[in-house]
Amino acid sequence: MTDASLALRAELIDRLTASGVVRDPAWEQAARAVPREAFLRDGYFSAIHQPGAPTQYQPVQPGDAAWLPGAYRDESLVTQLDGNTTAAGTSGPIQGAPTSSSTLPSLVLRMLEDLHVEEDMRVLEIGTGTGYSTALLSERLGDGNVVSIEVDKRVSIRAGNALTSLGYHPELVVGDGLLGHKESEPYDRVIATCQVTDVPQNWIDQTKPGGIILATVGGWLHSSELARLTVISEREARGHLLTGNVSFMLARPQSPPPFGLLPDLDAGDERTTPIGADLLGDWTARFVMQLAAPAIQRLDLPRHGRTEHVLLDVETGAWAAAYIARERWVVRQGGPYEVWDRIEEQIARWQASGSPDLSAFQISVMDGVQSVTWSE
Numbered sequence: 418m419t420d421a422s423l424a425l426r427a428e429l430i431d432r433l434t435a436s437g438v439v440r441d442p443a444w445e446q447a448a449r450a451v452p453r454e455a456f457l458r459d460g461y462f463s464a465i466h467q468p469g470a471p472t473q474y475q476p477v478q479p480g481d482a483a484w485l486p487g488a489y490r491d492e493s494l495v496t497q498l499d500g501n502t503t504a505a506g507t508s509g510p511i512q513g514a515p516t517s518s519s520t521l522p523s524l525v526l527r528m529l530e531d532l533h534v535e536e537d538m539r540v541l542e543i544g545t546g547t548g549y550s551t552a553l554l555s556e557r558l559g560d561g562n563v564v565s566i567e568v569d570k571r572v573s574i575r576a577g578n579a580l581t582s583l584g585y586h587p588e589l590v591v592g593d594g595l596l597g598h599k600e601s602e603p604y605d606r607v608i609a610t611c612q613v614t615d616v617p618q619n620w621i622d623q624t625k626p627g628g629i630i631l632a633t634v635g636g637w638l639h640s641s642e643l644a645r646l647t648v649i650s651e652r653e654a655r656g657h658l659l660t661g662n663v664s665f666m667l668a669r670p671q672s673p674p675p676f677g678l679l680p681d682l683d684a685g686d687e688r689t690t691p692i693g694a695d696l697l698g699d700w701t702a703r704f705v706m707q708l709a710a711p712a713i714q715r716l717d718l719p720r721h722g723r724t725e726h727v728l729l730d731v732e733t734g735a736w737a738a739a740y741i742a743r744e745r746w747v748v749r750q751g752g753p754y755e756v757w758d759r760i761e762e763q764i765a766r767w768q769a770s771g772s773p774d775l776s777a778f779q780i781s782v783m784d785g786v787q788s789v790t791w792s793e
């Protein structure tokens with residue numbers, strides 16, 4: 418480790434400790450011990466955002482002056498695009514969809530604090546990614562207590578090499594983390610660093626009663642929040658959403674299906690609606706809409722000289738298009754169920770409860786069925 422690395426790391430952890438993100442001295446000690454750059458040896462992509470244009474990704478390599486300081490900025494660093502492209506061997510800026518990253522340290526450490534671990538607990542991590550959070554868990558609990566699952570074999574191998582180079586040997590599993598890892602159960606804690614639409618029953622089955630599951634729950638309208646559930650029995654876990662509008666990349670098998678051919682959006686009767694599609698701009702309202710119709714995705718289309726906000730359930734073909742006509746919000750809908758009716762009903766219930774924010778929401782999973790409610 419170079420002096421520059423030590424100085425940059427000390428500066429970052431001092432800041433995260435002073436701001437209250439890191440509170441437990443044991444996590445502070447672990448954060449001071451683990452060099453983040455060891456998990457970025459194949460480089461990372463720096464995102465270039467330009468208004469009205471797709472995000473470009475500029476590769477940053479270990480030989481670049483920006484590489485080490487970038488590793489100690491409190492930012493998520495994309496390490497893989499489109500399931501196969503890494504910064505190593507990429508020259509100019511490119512476009513793509515991020516498929517693996519090193520999560521920003523403040524969020525990694527906040528989640529580890531929220532996990533409420535105690536000495537010698539066994540932890541199952543879903544989404545090894547670069548291995549940085551796996552290293553923190555290994556440093557704190559001992560690598561024999563850490564199992565980490567990554568769906569992408571090459572990502573897992575890179576993480577394994579980085580962990581080994583620092584002397585950590587947790588159990589790394591390549592596979593779908595939604596299945597958990599039965600071979601090494603039971604766990605005291607489960608932590609997911611990829612997002613899920615539903616907390617899998619497998620995690621509950623593999624966690625001891627009283628154990629904690631910490632995962633970001635969200636949907637295809639891109640609203641999500643961190644949830645902490647306590648396992649009550651093999652069949653059931655219950656808990657709350659936390660705060661921070663936390664989002665992660667979705668677990669790969671739960672990614673939304675492509676749009677394909679659109680239905681005839683001119684079919685169906687137009688009617689006025691008491692709620693406007695402008696509510697889609699509100700994080701909590703969008704979360705409530707997802708609860709009403711979990712399979713919908715959004716597409717904003719220029720049609721008939723206006724913007725139509727289309728919500729489409731690709732699998733069933735149910736759809737709604739909301740837009741402003743004659744200065745009022747109106748909606749047309751079609752398909753096997755009324756998407757907008759469901760949304761209106763759920764939003765009305767939420768508004769009648771005083772539009773609580775997500776920290777007032779409860780989550781439970783019983784026999785594989787998830788339900789999210791809020792206090793009326």
Ligand SMILES: C[S@@+](CC[C@H](N)C(=O)[O-])C[C@H]1O[C@@H](n2cnc3c(N)ncnc32)[C@H](O)[C@@H]1O
Pocket residue numbers: 516517518519520525543544545546547548549550551566567568569572592593594595610611665666667668669670
């Ligand atoms: C945000 S990254 C993880 C960040 C990581 N904890 C770190 O500190 O670098 C999310 C990772 O989850 C992985 N992932 C996505 N779906 C998964 C699944 N079903 N099971 C296991 N890993 C998955 C992705 O390949 C990606 O590497």
